[in-house]
Amino acid sequence: xxxxxxxxxxxxxxxxxxxxxxxxxxxxxxxxxxxxxxxxxxxxxxxxxxxxxxxxxxxxxxxxxxxxxxxxxxxxxxxxxxxxxxxxxxxxxxxxxxxxxxxxxxxxxxx
Amino acid sequence: xxxxxxxxxxxxxxxxxxxxxxxxxxxxxxxxxxxxxxxxxxxxxxxxxxxxxxxxxxxxxxxxxxxxxxxxxxxxxxxxxxxxxxxxxxxxxxxxxxxxxxxxxxxxxxxxxxx
Numbered sequence: 001x002x003x004x005x006x007x008x009x010x011x012x013x014x015x016x017x018x019x020x021x022x023x024x025x026x027x028x029x030x031x032x033x034x035x036x037x038x039x040x041x042x043x044x045x046x047x048x049x050x051x052x053x054x055x056x057x058x059x060x061x062x063x064x065x066x067x068x069x070x071x072x073x074x075x076x077x078x079x080x081x082x083x084x085x086x087x088x089x090x091x092x093x094x095x096x097x098x099x100x101x102x103x104x105x106x107x108x109x110x111x
Numbered sequence: 112x113x114x115x116x117x118x119x120x121x122x123x124x125x126x127x128x129x130x131x132x133x134x135x136x137x138x139x140x141x142x143x144x145x146x147x148x149x150x151x152x153x154x155x156x157x158x159x160x161x162x163x164x165x166x167x168x169x170x171x172x173x174x175x176x177x178x179x180x181x182x183x184x185x186x187x188x189x190x191x192x193x194x195x196x197x198x199x200x201x202x203x204x205x206x207x208x209x210x211x212x213x214x215x216x217x218x219x220x221x222x223x224x225x226x
Contacts, residue, residue, distance in 0.1 A: 004154075031212040042218035043155075043200070050212055090154050096212055097204065099145050102154035 002027045006091050006103035013081055013110055021076045021106050023091030029101075031094050032074035036060065036087040037105075043090065049074055081110040123223045130188040132220045134201035137182060141203035145214070146175060146186045149198045158186070158199075188222075196224045 004025045013019055025032065033048035035058075045058030049068040063085055065077040074093075078085060086109050094100040124130045136144070142163035147155035161168045161175045161184075168175050174187040184201055198219040205213075 040218070043216045048212070094212065094214075097143055099157045099160055100155075100202075100214055102147075102156070104154050105152070 002101065004091055004093055004101050004103040006089075006106050008106060009104060010107050011109070013108070015082055015110055016080050019078050019081060019108075021078075021089060021091075021108070023074045023076065023103060024072050025074075025091075025093040025101070026072065027093060027101065028071065029093035029095055030071070031096070032068070033058065033092050033100075034064070034066065034074070034076045035090045035092065037090060038087050046076070046089075081108075083110045086110050120218070121221045121223070123225055124191050125225050126193060127190055130186075130191045130195065130222060132186045132188075132199050132201075132222065134184040134186075134217050135182060136184060136201075136203050138203060138215070139182070140205060141215075143204040144175070144177060144184050145202045145204065146173075146184075147200045147202065147216075148195075149200065149219070151197075155200060191222075191224050193224050193226060196222055198222070 007022045030051050034046040035043040036046055037043050044060045046060055046064050047055055047058050047066040049055045052068055052071050055066050055068055068074055089106045089108060091103040092100040145160045146158040148158050149155045159170045159173050159175050161177050166177055172189045176185045188195055198221045200219045201217045202214045
């Protein structure tokens with residue numbers, strides 16, 4: 001089954017404690033991206049990657065890092081999480097000129 | 112900057128009625144448009160798409176209309192059911208070339224179906 005898998009689905013952490021949210025896709029898509037979703041603000045892009053070892057900033061990259069060492073994986077790293085990074089996060093993958101497939105989301109709470 | 116937006120943040124319809132959700136876009140270079148449905152606690156799911164060489168595309172109970180003259184996109188849901196209750200997003204993209212990977216999303220319309 002074609003899918004994008006995120007882990008964990010839910011995470012509560014404390015300010016400053018480094019964390020990683022994993023994302024994996026099994027569709028051999030070149031393009032992967034991370035979004036955060038906040039009430040009233042819709043989906044905002046954090047980072048994206050157009051292929052292995054190629055990453056670029058989206059609209060709200062501050063406080064986040066990503067890596068793309070393999071085509072199927074695109075982890076999101078928060079080196080020092082802060083409460084304003086409490087949000088619902090989605091990973092997505094796609095091919096050029098086609099729809100994006102989304103993961104089920106990771107609800108992150110930073111206290 | 113250029114953006115994709117929605118005319119109404121919320122829409123309530125009676126079960127069995129038709130629903131129409133609207134979207135305006137401003138990027139003239141966009142030639143591929145997508146509608147997504149997001150149910151509570153889930154990721155956005157693809158509903159239907161349309162390319163700029165078409166004015167209308169139909170799926171199962173859904174129809175997307177594209178008016179390139181006024182840069183307007185709409186999603187019509189026939190015989191709306193309680194399971195249609197969700198937030199609906201439109202998104203724009205380029206079908207090929209530069210920008211063909213990037214999606215720009217509208218903020219969403221919340222559809223509530225009244226039984």
